[in-house]
Amino acid sequence: MFSSFASLTHLDLRLNDLSGPIPVEIRYLSKLVFLDLSGNRFSGPIPREIGTLRDLETLLLHSNNLEGPIPVSLGNLENLLKVNISFNFLTGQIPSSLGNLSKLSELYLFLNNLTGSIPTSLGSSSSLRILSLYMNKLSGRIPNELGNMKDLVILRLGHNELTGSIPASLGNLSKLEILDVHENLLSGVIPQELGKLEFLIQLSFSHNELSGQIPVSVGNLSKLELLYLNDNSNNSLIGRVPELVCNLRYLEILDLGNNRFSGGIPQCVGNFSQKLKVLDLRLIRFHGTIPETFLKRDNDLRRLNMNGNQLHGLIPGSLIYCRNLEVLDLGNNMLTGGFPHWVDTIPEIQVLVLRGNKLNGTLHGSNTKSPFHKLRILDLSSNGFTGFLPLNYLKNFKSMMRRDRASPGDLYMGTHFMYDDKVVLVVKGLRLELQRILVVYTTIDLSVNNLEGVIPDTIGELRSLKFLSLSRNSLTGEIPTNLKDLKLLESLDLSSNKMVGAIPQGGQFNTFGNDSYEGNDGLCGFPLTMSCGDDEGSSSPTPEEDSSFFNGLSWESVVMGYGFGILIGSMACVLFWKESLDFSSF
Missing domain, CATH: 3.80.10.10 (Ribonuclease Inhibitor)
Known part of the structure; x- marks a missing residue:
């Protein structure tokens, strides 16, 4: 049957409740440029025969029940531009052969059970714009070679078992907008070099084992909208929160909770960004008073959490201007005054x-x-x-x-x-x-x-x-x-x-x-x-x-x-x- 469709270039069977294995006879569709089997119930392995479809540019197999390893043969598809095989049950390592795909722009492998290390060969994928590997069981270090992907815009490595330090080479990714390495076992300091990423809008290092201070260079990330540095093991991040964080005029979420910062809350907190929705400073050991700075009537603050510090004095009445506030948690401090x-x-x-x-x-x-x-x-x-x-x-x-x-x-x-x-x-x-x-x-x-x-x-x-x-x-x-x-x-x-x-x-x-x-x-x-x-x-x-x-x-x-x-x-x-x-x- 497949041989009668040998000249077919586009096959779109997404969201059809199809089940069973993907037929190995798919190799007869040798002219395929676009293949979308996503959102079905396909099971079993990904046929290595897909690696014979030399003209293939788009491969979409996400949201199925596929098992087994990613075929090494996918590295033969030199015309591939986009691969999405996320949301399956794939196991084994990421093939180093994927680094051969010089035209590849988007690679989505998240929400599987992949193990082993991130191949250093991916650093050779000079056209890669999106690399999404989060929610797997990947281990080992983040390769320095990833810093060679000059066109990379999104790098998601969160929710794995990665160890070692955050490579300073990531500071070379001049087009990067999203850097997410949350929920790993990463240690060491946050590299100063990341302050060069002028287009960065989301930075998430939460739930790791990082230590040291927040680099002053973070204050240079003028387009940053989301900053997650919360819940590092053993409350390892220390020092004062740099006043330069108040330069982040577009920040929507600032989450520094459960670390070991010292000193008082920066006076600018609460009025440096009219777009700020979340301010999470819980369990930091801040002392002093809550700044009386929530004065902008048009602010968009939704969450304010300062639980578990050493704050004293009155609850500032200027919080009344936070008309969109949904969560106010000031528990476990030393605040005084009436309700x-x-x-x-x-x-x-x-x-x-x-x-x-x-x-x-x-x-x-x-x-x-x-x-x-x-x-x-x-x-x-x-x-x-x-x-x-x-x-x-x-x-x-x-x-x-x-x-x-x-x-x-x-x-x-x-x-x-x-x-x-x-x-x-x-x-x-x-x-x-x-x-x-x-x-x-x-x-x-x-x-x-x-x-x-x-x-x-x-x-x-x-x-x-x-x-x-x-x-x-x-x-x-x-x-x-x-x-x-x-x-x-x-x-x-x-x-x-x-x-x-x-x-x-x-x-x-x-x-x-x-x-x-x-x-x-x-x-x-x-x-x-x-x-x-x-x-x-x-x-x-x-x-x-x-x-x-x-x-x-x-x-x-x-x-x-x-x-x-x-x-x-x-x-x-x-x-x-x-x-x-x-x-x-x-």
Whole structure:
């Protein structure tokens, strides 16, 4: 059959749900210039016979189930301009023969299981503009020879097992716009030579083992939009953040979190770029005050994270001008003053974390008409707040009242602008560090304060609430019975208060253990051992008495399932990405 199409030059069978192996008879299509079999279910190896199609210019086999090695014979296709065999299950090494393809402009091999080192021969590919090898299992050093690819625009080597230092020769790639080597085992310093890359718009060195200081030359990258230097092992990046970073007028994401920088926050931070969307300075050991520099009313800041530093003083009121702010995390510092009520006027705020500071005063006093209607996570724990629970806020938490499911594209916060939000939740003493925030992780934590009064029934209307902690306060009165209607509530902590009465039975109350209530001398009934006498609340419910007994989850089972849930969530995210990814941008 194939022989009857011997003169065919273009074959496009993408997205046809085709399965089985790619026929070796494809060698009879000797005039093929364009071959696209992407987005199907082809399995088995890539036929080495493709290497006989000498006129082939475009080879697209991505998004299939192909296995085995990349055929060495592909190095014979001297007319190849574009190769995309990403998103498969390919194994083995990258053939050095690919370095023979002198006309090759784009090479996509990402999201496979390729091993071994990056061939030094690729440095001979003088026409290569895009080299994308991320999310494989590549090891060894980044070859110095890659610095010879003078036309290279995009270099993606992230999420592999590469070791050694970042070659200074990469500073010779004068046309480079994207350099991504995140999530490897790279060590040593960041080369000063990279400051010569005047067209660089994205630089990602996060999740490595880099050491030393940020080169002053980084301040010369005037077109830089994304700078990721976060989470290097052992917090190895040190020194002061150079003031020259404030020259980066087009920067949209600045992520320096979890390193060992010293000194204070540069005074320019917050007003040097009107395009800045993300400012992540968490876990850096910065001291001093937060600069009062968020003064530009037309700024586009969406994420501000300074958690885990040594900052003191007041929370700057100029943050009120950040009208697009969605995440504000200033937890675990030494900030003082009262609750910043102006935050409730920011219409987009979804995550507010102020835990572990020295804030005081009451949580009342807002005159905002609909405060915090998009809020999903509120963590004000371990401060010195007094007074009653903020009813004016609780009754306006509209996003915590809805139980509608998020669409696949909205599972995580921040994905629409290439940033993974990070937050730490403490649930009954268990520290949960989320590298990505699921939009369903609705949380209220007001524990370890000096709050008093009763728990308002309004909390029972927050139907999407997953974690609720009011422990270690001075709350009184009875537990609202409508909390049993919170079907999604996985953890409840009311311990160490002054509450009284029988613990309500049925619904979600049947899923919580002693630790949810202990330390309240006036409480009685299941699951506590203290009986309420003849009160029905004192008896332990049985499956026959309450059909909802097995509908909830104990916190112990939540912990056991946590890792599996994150795995499934990540797989779902990858599957969705596979469906929607536009490969033309890689």
